[in-house]
Amino acid sequence: MAGNTGKPGQSVAERVLAVLGAFDRGHRALTLTEIAHRADLPVPTAHRLVGELEKWGALTRRPDNAFVIGRRLWDLGLLAPIQSGIREVAAPFMQDLYAATLATVHLAVREGTQVLYVDRLSGRASVPVVSRVGSRLPLYATGVGKVLLAHAPDDVRRAVMSELRPITRHTIVAPGVLDKQLRQIRQQGYATTVEEMTLGACSVAVPVRNGDRVVAALGIVVPTLGRNRPTLVAAAQVAAQGVGRTLQDGALR
Amino acid sequence: MAGNTGKPGQSVAERVLAVLGAFDRGHRALTLTEIAHRADLPVPTAHRLVGELEKWGALTRRPDNAFVIGRRLWDLGLLAPIQSGIREVAAPFMQDLYAATLATVHLAVREGTQVLYVDRLSGRASVPVVSRVGSRLPLYATGVGKVLLAHAPDDVRRAVMSELRPITRHTIVAPGVLDKQLRQIRQQGYATTVEEMTLGACSVAVPVRNGDRVVAALGIVVPTLGRNRPTLVAAAQVAAQGVGRTLQDGALR
Numbered sequence: 001m002a003g004n005t006g007k008p009g010q011s012v013a014e015r016v017l018a019v020l021g022a023f024d025r026g027h028r029a030l031t032l033t034e035i036a037h038r039a040d041l042p043v044p045t046a047h048r049l050v051g052e053l054e055k056w057g058a059l060t061r062r063p064d065n066a067f068v069i070g071r072r073l074w075d076l077g078l079l080a081p082i083q084s085g086i087r088e089v090a091a092p093f094m095q096d097l098y099a100a101t102l103a104t105v106h107l108a109v110r111e112g113t114q115v116l117y118v119d120r121l122s123g124r125a126s127v128p129v130v131s132r133v134g135s136r137l138p139l140y141a142t143g144v145g146k147v148l149l150a151h152a153p154d155d156v157r158r159a160v161m162s163e164l165r166p167i168t169r170h171t172i173v174a175p176g177v178l179d180k181q182l183r184q185i186r187q188q189g190y191a192t193t194v195e196e197m198t199l200g201a202c203s204v205a206v207p208v209r210n211g212d213r214v215v216a217a218l219g220i221v222v223p224t225l226g227r228n229r230p231t232l233v234a235a236a237q238v239a240a241q242g243v244g245r246t247l248q249d250g251a252l253r
Numbered sequence: 254m255a256g257n258t259g260k261p262g263q264s265v266a267e268r269v270l271a272v273l274g275a276f277d278r279g280h281r282a283l284t285l286t287e288i289a290h291r292a293d294l295p296v297p298t299a300h301r302l303v304g305e306l307e308k309w310g311a312l313t314r315r316p317d318n319a320f321v322i323g324r325r326l327w328d329l330g331l332l333a334p335i336q337s338g339i340r341e342v343a344a345p346f347m348q349d350l351y352a353a354t355l356a357t358v359h360l361a362v363r364e365g366t367q368v369l370y371v372d373r374l375s376g377r378a379s380v381p382v383v384s385r386v387g388s389r390l391p392l393y394a395t396g397v398g399k400v401l402l403a404h405a406p407d408d409v410r411r412a413v414m415s416e417l418r419p420i421t422r423h424t425i426v427a428p429g430v431l432d433k434q435l436r437q438i439r440q441q442g443y444a445t446t447v448e449e450m451t452l453g454a455c456s457v458a459v460p461v462r463n464g465d466r467v468v469a470a471l472g473i474v475v476p477t478l479g480r481n482r483p484t485l486v487a488a489a490q491v492a493a494q495g496v497g498r499t500l501q502d503g504a505l506r
Contacts, residue, residue, distance in 0.1 A: 026333070074335055077326050
């Protein structure tokens with residue numbers, strides 16, 4: 001029962017994945033017709049696959065008949081090393097950092113030429129920020145991104161340097177200026193941003209190391225840096241060192 | 254290319270899902286042979302499906318050749334309403350509650366006769382607890398569970414009453430005693446536990462309402478309740494009311 005029900009040469013497994021791939025941040029709830037369209041499948045094929053996915057718990061049908069990602073995929077996603085590894089190790093240290101600063105606290109890793117936010121803590125008093133868990137933003141315009149860029153391989157740095165675009169009027173778009181900043185970040189051990197991603201938001205970020213390797217960055221977002229900068233840097237460094245020590249102790253392979 | 258490569262009558266989609274279903278909390282990293290065994294598939298079939306899942310990003314191969322859940326499934330899991338809905342709405346209020354108490358803070362929902370932990374905050378100073386995000390525990394032995402049980406339909410309550418088992422020597426196993434407590438919980442608006450799930454851990458929990466309906470519970474875990482109880486209850490209630498208000502304002506459909 002393979003059936004000639006999709007693009008020629010496309011396996012059934014690829015069609016199942018195409019159905020799942022129809023969902024993203026901008027498409028969290030889809031009707032069957034929308035799924036078929038976005039997955040480039042005939043409606044009857046999509047109908048059959050969606051039925052199997054729903055039965056298994058990968059998708060859930062809402063009362064309005066739209067489909068959303070189901071609890072079983074949420075469960076599975078929690079098993080990803082990004083979640084079960086550094087995120088779980090960092091969580092208590094992020095809490096400590098949040099309790100000390102009451103500012104938005106981020107944990108991020110590099111994904112190609114972008115920064116991927118793997119965790120965020122923010123109370124209602126914190127500055128509003130654009131990042132959410134799972135967001136990807138440019139490396140060169142965020143504090144955590146600049147830390148990760150400063151410690152990225154040369155080819156990544158070259159690729160990023162060739163694509164600098166202004167996001168706010170404070171975004172650094174001159175490769176020479178950015179390159180000098182990255183050198184400073186490596187020397188002084190932390191990065192700062194001043195409204196480079198979002199007007200009204202500044203940040204301090206520090207590397208999280210596993211041995212010699214920078215594996216993530218911890219960042220704090222505040223309305224202004226001012227004279228709090230040394231305190232914020234110190235608090236972030238203490239938390240990052242705690243995470244690094246725990247990583248080395250083998251909590252993460 | 255359906256092929257006679259698995260159990261008769263099993264569709265390719267079911268085989269793809271069987272491969273994913275091979276992973277769980279106790280099996281986060283699996284070799285190809287282990288996947289084939291756990292998914293009840295011949296190794297060549299498992300090999301082909303794992304290859305497609307890896308190409309798509311659902312699975313990732315580690316340097317030691319074991320497979321783990323990939324970043325793309327983590328991304329998808331974040332789209333589940335349980336994550337994007339109440340969890341995101343509750344996050345800042347949980348932060349506030351954590352900052353006020355420095356105790357472990359839980360957000361949980363009912364799933365059948367169990368309590369499912371959808372979020373947890375705990376600093377390094379908090380009491381160690383057994384629950385993790387994604388854990389399921391008995392409704393009758395945890396604070397959040399008792400709140401959810403107190404507001405569950407009668408058939409759920411009857412099912413739970415018939416399966417009471419001691420987890421510690423303080424677990425309530427007499428249906429009459431539990432039933433009386435559930436009535437109290439509904440009257441006074443909060444639940445407590447004293448070492449009923451874990452020795453050395455007590456808790457306070459309150460309902461989160463969306464309109465009239467109890468949709469979740471917020472809980473705080475502490476070493477002892479003592480005279481802090483009124484403060485903890487008040488803090489939890491303020492946070493839960495904040496979540497409920499935001500839910501009603503339509504942040505969640």
